[in-house]
Amino acid sequence: MARKFRKPTDDPLVLKLLLGAIAISFVGLFLVLPLAVVFKEALAKGFGATLAAISDQDSLSSIRLSLIAAGIAVPLNTVFGIAAAWAIAKFDFPGKTFLVTLIDLPFSVSPVVAGLIYVLVFGAQGWFGPYLLDHDVHILFALPGIVLATIFVTFPFVARELIPLMTDQGRDEEEAAATLGASGFQTFLRVTLPNIKWGLLYAVLLCNARALGEFGAVSVVSGKIRGETVTMPLQVQLMYENYDYVGAFSVAAILAMLALLTLALKTLLEWRYADELAASHRH
């Protein structure tokens, strides 16, 4: 009587099915269901009502503001993140560990606290308050404040994705480039950047998604001036508080769609460039 051979790392079928079922129900309950509810509620009064809610002046300006804020914050964080990751992965310098800890700070601080920091620094009673008032510069309750708060909150995304990637890739190729006569800039452009492009893309997509969805920090610094400093998440809250449920869920549905679009884009690129991706992970 021959015993069926099972590899040591292979789990029994029952266990596989059980774990699979748990994972799927978890994802279904906590991720898919809420998302489905958002779309259902947005369309509760028919597509016409949804469209009206979205084309409302305030909603449109909230969409515009969110896109502008993300459009400034994400490129800046990408540049900072690449610079920080490059310094940390390719060089040794005093204070390196401190820098790494500092980069993680926005993740451990509550977004509301982050927003409050800017109020304390740039507010009328803040450190720079009087100076800013004298020069008629408005940071709080205006776009600059929103952008700053968004930058703070989404800062770690690019750096944290790139640091392990670049550390893992090591310095060999950069050293080779130097011995072959390349300047620092040429090395960065021709050797470092192409090696991190997939990690970078993923990080930028994540950073963008997070920037669009930021609520806490922006809520504190924006002052929620209707039509001027209301981003999409804030607009959702405002509409909900005013019992405009269809409106709130409609704008929320836009946010959800942007998130799904981000994921779809990432998946598409991964599928299209699978070979290159695999090659860049191999040594």
Added chain:
Amino acid sequence: MSLVIDSVCKKFQRFPALNGASLTAPQGAFVALLGPSGSGKTTLLRILGGLEQADSGAVRFADLNWLDMPARQRKAGFVFQQYALFRHMTVAGNIAFGLEVRPRNERPARAEIQRRVEELLELVQLKDLGKRYPSQLSGGQRQRVALARALAIEPRMLLLDEPFGALDTKVRKELRVWLRHIHDKAGVTSVFVTHDQEEAFEMADLVAVMNKGRIEQVGTPQDVRRDPRTAFVSEFLSA
């Protein structure tokens, strides 16, 4: 135009990797830095390549104050033990790299770069593999690409860090013969790090035996074997 290394010292934190290493070799020589792990051979090689900075000491080569020049100006082709090929570039791209990053007034025309790449591919016997990527090559092939890449910049000096360390014995033996042949053809001064005595004696004009950051003896393979000057050298070579 000989290579003169004079009392080079280098510490990593407290650890003295190089403790006054000195060596003189004539132009065009094939020098092997031979010694156990931790003797400082790779550190010395990396200092020659500009990848590390010496704490003290001097190096003169080709009438230049070698250590005062940044790596990218030295034209010292470096071959790494783990190849360090540019993974996202083709073989041809890798070889052409050194020529493509030259400043505009020194850079050859595209057609000329292509011609040189073809020439080098033939030299390293990888004629039809120009369009492949490093991940599609065997270890031995990758190392040959690495050598072609280093030779492409018409280097003043060739530095090789245990280049065959990651390869199997048969490939290693083949490449030894082949590398020596390439060296003879190119006539470039080469410094080669190895911990393998057989390899050093088979390939080198001069063998420099290193121990604890110093070069204990330099001489032809026969001289060093016949006439070991220190206890370490005689023990190391009899092993």
